[in-house]
């Protein structure tokens with residue numbers, strides 16, 4: 001077991017798909033001073049080449065787990081070396097680099113578990129290229145849950161105006177109704193409430209819950225899931241957890257000011273019920289958080305944007321926010 005450094009923290013960052021904008025936005029985010037050591041698990045040549053392509057200074061210093069953590073200066077990152085099998089061309093996916101992507105994520109996750117790192121921040125991954133190379137991968141959330149043996153985790157995205165969590169994540173729309181059960185909802189809402197208390201200082205979370213069907217099922221005339229699953233799950237939870245649960249409310253009207261201003265989070269039943277609203281209210285200014293893992297994990301709110309890679313035009317705001325929120329979460333959780 002590696003001793004946790006009490007003075008400065010180390011955050012591990014994965015840059016995700018090497019031909020995407022992940023490396024660019026990490027290098028851009030490193031141009032400012034951070035109160036923690038940022039350790040990037042990546043190929044050093046990928047980062048140095050990309051820094052040159054986007055015309056930014058970058059100095060890499062070797063990461064040593066036994067050295068005392070110290071904050072990186074602007075333009076500097078610590079590097080936990082992983083080698084790419086093939087040189088990356090910005091914007092060009094290469095199935096031969098898939099294992100590299102998975103290995104960086106696995107190594108970073110292990111480092112969080114064993115106490116080397118205080119949090120994991122991830123850059124965007126391209127799900128299709130991994131699957132094309134026969135790696136079943138539907139998202140970081142599912143992958144990290146699986147390798148850390150977590151039965152339930154919760155995806156929550158947050159920006160200055162809104163927090164949205166999801167009852168189901170990356171599954172086909174056809175599978176959504178059968179994946180929402182009383183147990184899955186009870187587990188999801190319990191993790192959500194615990195996460196808000198532990199990391200965000202919300203002592204009595206107010207959680208607004210969407211219905212699944214149009215008009216929340218219209219008293220059972222447009223779908224039965226509200227009556228058979230969502231309402232009974234909320235009734236069980238109301239007796240057992242210390243938080244306020246409001247719903248199910250129609251998803252088409254739940255995102256209005258009078259609810260949002262009181263809600264600590266809105267729970268959507270599926271990906272595209274909640275995330276379009278969240279991203280409309282602040283795409284590029286939001287952070288993706290996984291609750292329920294044995295460590296803090298944050299990420300960007302956007303994808304690989306292959307067409308912007310290596311050009312210097314990708315915006316780093318969401319990556320900066322992901323690092324900032326990880327630091328805030330670890331400060332709160334250790335209070």
Ligand SMILES: NC(=O)c1ccc[n+]([C@@H]2O[C@H](COP(=O)([O-])OP(=O)(O)OC[C@H]3O[C@@H](n4cnc5c(N)ncnc54)[C@H](O)[C@@H]3O)[C@@H](O)[C@H]2O)c1
Nearest residue numbers: 123124125126127128299300301302303304305314315316
């Ligand atoms: N955190 C993640 O790992 C993550 C998140 C979302 C999507 N993805 C994956 O990324 C891949 C591409 O997805 P997509 O095309 O739907 O979404 P995308 O976010 O990559 O791109 C959508 C649009 O937003 C723009 N954009 C995205 N990030 C930007 C940034 N930082 N600065 C400026 N403009 C930006 C793009 O140019 C494009 O017009 C998919 O494989 C998807 O699954 C990964």
Ligand SMILES: N[C@H](C(=O)O)[C@H](O)COP(=O)(O)O
Nearest residue numbers: 139140141142288299301302
């Ligand atoms: N659902 C996320 C989004 O739309 O931003 C994204 O696909 C990333 O999810 P993971 O963190 O599970 O990779």
